[in-house]
Amino acid sequence: MSVKIRSVVAREILASDGSPTVECRATLDNGIIGTASVPYGVSAGAHEACMLLDGNRNRYNGKGMQKACANVNSQIAKKLAGQPVENFSKIDQLMITLDGTPNKKRLGGNAILSVSLAVARAAAASKKLPLYTWIRKTFGLKYPSWSLPKPMMVVIEGGKHADDSTDMQEFLFSVHGAPSIAEAVRWGEESYQSLKRVLKTQGLNTNVGNEGAYAPSGLSSNESPLALMVEAITKAGFRPGRDISISLDPAASEFYDKHSHTYILKREGKGLTSAQMVGLYQEWIRKYPILTLEDGLAEDDWDGWAHLYKAIGGSVRVIGDDLTVTNVLRVKKAIQKKAINAVLIKLNQIGTLSETIDTVRLGQQHGFWQVVSHRGGGETNDPFLVDVAVAVNAEYIKVGPARGERVAKYNRLMAIEQELSARPHA
Ligand code: PGA
Ligand code: ZN
Secondary structure, eight states: OOOOOEEEEEEEEEEETTEEEEEEEEEETTTOOEEOOEEEEEEOOOSSSSOOOOOOTTTTTGGHHHHHHHHIIIIIIIHTTOSSSSHHHHHHHHHHHHHSSSTTTTTTTHHHHHOOOOOOHHHHHHHHHHHHHHHHHHHHHOOOSOOOEEEEEEEEOOOOGGGSOSSSEEEEEEEESSSHHHHHHHHHHHHHHHOOOOHTTTOOOOOOOTTBBOOTTTTTTTHHHHHHHHHHHHHHTOOTTEEEEEEOOOGGGGGGETTTTEEEETTTTEEEEEEHHHHHHHHHHHHHEEEEEESSSOOOHHHHHHHHHHTTTTTSSSSSTHHHHHHHHHHHHHHTTTTOEEEEHHHHHHOOOHHHHHHHHHHHHHEEEEEEEEOOOOOOOOOOOOOOHHTTHHHOEEEOSSHHHHHHHHHHHHHHHHHHOOOOOO
């Protein structure tokens, strides 16, 4: 007998930066409940699904999400009541159709995603399956085994995530040489702690930004974190490039000037063309153990991306984030332009679980790495993204090394590792 949705109820909760976000509780007719919440970014791409905000300046500076919650509690609740959860994709499709816009701006991507994830959780619980197993089964994902995602930890952050740090947004440790996930997490965290000592020795402060990474003021250049990171890895007892490599997410849309078509690096007092940016990255790749480069250029600089990929795609993974926004259409365009060989996956960029899995599938058909990511600004304690990453055998999860909403993800990943080692054929 099929299990049906009895109700979906949304409410505002607080995200990690103290502004509201949406949490949804889905109840099935067998009494099983699933709850999920959605994050948001501070350097969100222009092509992401719409995050519906109230815009009422008298509440949370316009950032309330009562409208999104009301859309769940009225229109979406009415549409989904009585729907069987076995046909999960249909539930997402019903919401997409009900919204009727290409970027979910009528009901809000935040409203729709909260329901999609809460129903998924309830459906998994109803089947007594771990969420990651349920995702695999539900979407017919077939892999030879479980291959857990490795940590990609943000350890220095700047751009929109901090004041007076680098122009480039994120510098990360990608841990790939460890014998287990728990060890990989330890190696990453110990190198992050080691970086703190390196920064202090240099007289730099170790205050943290949005994602729990250090955001020192007074760094001399956008390149300077790279040498500090190599030193930190070495001092922690690991081999740069062998055990732990460097990943970069400049989030270049944020410092691209559309009028002059240049990338403004304030630290260096320079404006670089797209070609000069590519030259800069090539130089860094020669000097440092760089594994991946995400959003090295702006989200609509397609010709620049094609040039970038040609120049470095043979030696590093070129990741689209703002470029591709977890959207099949944008990933298709990136394939056609030969712009990337890896995709950042953020559930709220597209707004349903089904569409997220479609994007992963498309990328994997082309041999692209999958990096499932947290959001910079408003994260929640919900580790849903980790179950997605495990379900799709993603190569990495990109998550900050500290703060409760970030470590919740690593803690979930380590719990899954333990669970799977007890039941490897789950
Ligand atoms: P966000 O940035 O603040 O938009 O989530 C994170 C990223 O660019 O990866
Ligand atoms: Zn990014």
